[in-house]
Amino acid sequence: MKFTIHQSSRQGGRPYNQDRLAYSYSKDALLLVVADGMGGRQHGEIAAHLAVKTLTDTFQRLAVPTLSSPARFLTENIQQVHDMIANNIQTEHLIEKPGTTVVAAIIQRGVLYCAHVGDSRLYHYRDGHLLFRTEDHSIVQALFNRGVIKQDDMAQHPYRNRIYNCLGGEETPKVELSDKHELLEGDTILLCTDGIWGVVDDDRIKELLHTNEIDQAIIKLLDEAEINGGDDSDNMSLIGLQWGDRQSSNFVISTLTMQLGTTTTIMNQISELENDQNMQHDLTDDVIEDTIAEIQAALNNAKQGRKLK
Numbered sequence: 171m172k173f174t175i176h177q178s179s180r181q182g183g184r185p186y187n188q189d190r191l192a193y194s195y196s197k198d199a200l201l202l203v204v205a206d207g208m209g210g211r212q213h214g215e216i217a218a219h220l221a222v223k224t225l226t227d228t229f230q231r232l233a234v235p236t237l238s239s240p241a242r243f244l245t246e247n248i249q250q251v252h253d254m255i256a257n258n259i260q261t262e263h264l265i266e267k268p269g270t271t272v273v274a275a276i277i278q279r280g281v282l283y284c285a286h287v288g289d290s291r292l293y294h295y296r297d298g299h300l301l302f303r304t305e306d307h308s309i310v311q312a313l314f315n316r317g318v319i320k321q322d323d324m325a326q327h328p329y330r331n332r333i334y335n336c337l338g339g340e341e342t343p344k345v346e347l348s349d350k351h352e353l354l355e356g357d358t359i360l361l362c363t364d365g366i367w368g369v370v371d372d373d374r375i376k377e378l379l380h381t382n383e384i385d386q387a388i389i390k391l392l393d394e395a396e397i398n399g400g401d402d403s404d405n406m407s408l409i410g411l412q413w414g415d416r417q418s419s420n421f422v423i424s425t426l427t428m429q430l431g432t433t434t435t436i437m438n439q440i441s442e443l444e445n446d447q448n449m450q451h452d453l454t455d456d457v458i459e460d461t462i463a464e465i466q467a468a469l470n471n472a473k474q475g476r477k478l479k
Contacts, residue, residue, distance in 0.1 A: 173415075177409040179440060203226065205272045206407070293376075
């Protein structure tokens with residue numbers, strides 16, 4: 171595989187950053203994942219971190235060098251995150267259930283697989299044209315699909331930020347698996363939270379991705395989203411990838427010489443300086459890791475208990 175990839179996240183006007191994102195690759199498979207912790211729930215960053223960590227950890231274990239079923243990997247492991255949140259949340263750090271959206275993609279043998287829950291999106295472009303975009307699990311999207319509102323009304327609708335499908339919610343989430351898509355040399359993939367697409371329209375996103383190398387496009391998208399969002403801008407996170415080496419960039423990653431059974435994972439580190447700006451927010455990455463470990467241990471104990479019965 172050859173690809174150029176860049177990821178980044180900014181806090182925006184929020185007191186701390188609840189987004190998490192990462193990518194991981196083996197010799198013949200690549201995972202990308204973006205999660206947006208739900209701001210209306212306490213400590214949504216734990217849910218987002220759990221989603222990213224669960225997917226990347228499992229990918230590292232199973233992609234040796236390919237996954238037996240990329241589609242099943244996505245649906246089963248995203249559902250596993252929900253179960254871990256929903257069934258085992260009463261720890262010393264958590265008072266109520268956190269929630270998160272997630273959008274994740276696997277690229278294997280030149281084919282793109284995608285699954286999502288909520289309103290974090292994946293875009294697939296070819297030669298400057300949008301081939302595919304995930305459909306938000308949001309109230310306004312549902313109203314539009316039923317013909318209740320027009321597309322022009324969606325951006326300003328009072329329910330524009332409300333979603334009906336998430337990980338960690340009261341209802342069992344629907345993990346939506348998109349049709350698989352074959353990738354061609356030069357195709358561009360973007361995964362992003364609503365902090366990006368909510369303030370930068372699709373035509374502008376396409377323009378920036380088509381007229382810039384992927385790393386510069388990501389920076390410009392973040393800059394524009396931060397300006398458009400103003401003082402109250404949301405967390406902004408995105409991963410951009412161009413397939414192949416059409417750009418002849420110095421940042422092209424080639425897995426041709428990778429050893430079988432090895433993986434590389436790049437987690438986007440949310441800076442402690444950002445999150446420490448809110449002095450009442452005391453969840454460091456170490457605390458989040460400890461909380462996740464407690465949740466995983468509780469889930470395993472619950473499974474063992476069911477087996478004994």
